[in-house]
Amino acid sequence: MPKLKWLFSLIVCTGLSSIAVPARGQALLPYIPKLNSEQLEQQGLQLLQDAVQLIKFQQYELALPRAELATQLAPNTYEVWYILGSLYVQQDQLDKGIQVLEKAEKLAPNQEGVLFTLGNAYFQQGNYQAALEKLEAGLQIKGDAPEALFDLGNTYLKLAQYQDAISSYEKAVSQEEKFWPAINNVGLVKYEQGDISEAMEQWQAALKIDPEQTEPQLALAVALYTQGEVDKGVELGEAALANDSRYAELQFLKDNLWGERLLEDTKAFLANPQMQAIVSRLKQETPADNSSETDLTP
Structure with missing residues (x-):
């Protein structure tokens, strides 16, 4: 996240x-003043x-x-x-x-920013139930915060409450129509549910908003490869990993909320000899400290 x-x-x-900060007093005198509370x-x-x-x-x-x-x-x-x-x-x-x-x-106790930040922190800690409680409490106060709705969707996703996750992501997009990470994550959920065609549509929609984003590019590449469009998958996968080679690491993908079904298909995709050669070349070309930005997922 x-x-x-x-x-x-x-x-x-x-x-x-x-x-608001109270007005400052006169210039400091050349001795240590006694400060009151x-x-x-x-x-x-x-x-x-x-x-x-x-x-x-x-x-x-x-x-x-x-x-x-x-x-x-x-x-x-x-x-x-x-x-x-x-x-x-x-x-x-x-x-x-x-x-x-x-x-x-x-x-x-009723400051939504504090509740949202606590929810984010609990999520990163892996305490998803506590994250859920804080995020829901904050959204009762301010229900139109797209980032908090996105965090809530991620929390539902980790709790395998898929329909609730999709609902939260869609609410986030309704507040900010170009919020591509939420659209991307609807694709992650759909893929785990076995709806690969809908997942691909979501990733394509995310790429229409930002064509350079690595995550939806690679996810779409894996889906194409799995559907038998090997050449298209490899071509798109190479373009994606050229932007950010960290996405060739399964643990990095898991940290970004990729589910078991998509991870298994990605593992098979990366085992393709062409992709192995591409990944090897990119790792040689890319500095160890890859500091490019990723999406809002944890």
């Missing part, structure tokens, strides 16, 4: 970047604003210490815990992130 880039974008664009809170909120601005430019490492200090200076403000928890989740410190986000939830 995304690292929380979509969430950080929401944070920056919808209010947390404009947290109100002054400390003011400094904490200013640090939080600084952290949000750094998040805006994806400077997460610099934002983290500011957010940590902000929680000490303004511990009764839910936003400081929310931002800090989100940063921990972004850096795969899931246990710390969940612990901090739970503090934010106690301070603001």
Whole structure:
């Protein structure tokens, strides 16, 4: 699942970047002032604003210490815990992130952003039932958040509740019609249900939105190959893996929610001598640190 880039974008664009900070006092005198709790809170909120601005430019490492200090200076403000928890989740410190986000939830139990982020963190942790509860709670407050609906669909998919997963993905697309990862994942579900033709239509629809995306390209290539269109499958598979060779790894595909049926067919596809030669060549050409972007799935 995304690292929380979509969430950080929401944070920056919808209010947390404009947290009210009390006006500063006069210039500092040349001695250490005695700060009262109100002054400390003011400094904490200013640090939080600084952290949000750094998040805006994806400077997460610099934002983290500011957010940590902000929680000490303004511990009764839910936003400081929310931002800090989100940063921990972004850096795969899931246990710390969940612990901090739970503090934010106690301070603001009906804040949908906190609930959505907790749901995302629980999903990455593998606690799908807890993820489901938090995401559903958040969507009761704000039901038109496409990224949260997508996360909910992924959670249902992991729980093998396929129709609920499709419903959540379709709701996400109804809110954002070019949200190709949700369309792509409907294809993943359809393939596991044995509806290969419908899965292919979904992947083709995703590629109409963004023709360069590796995941729907490779999934469509596997489906074509399985349907006997070997040359077309190999050609499309080569184009897909040229964009991102990580998709030649079955574990990477599993991490991106590919199901058992599709994984088995992909294994057979990659065992094709032509594909083996292509993968070998691409691995030699591609640096070990493949930093290209993937979709929003975990």
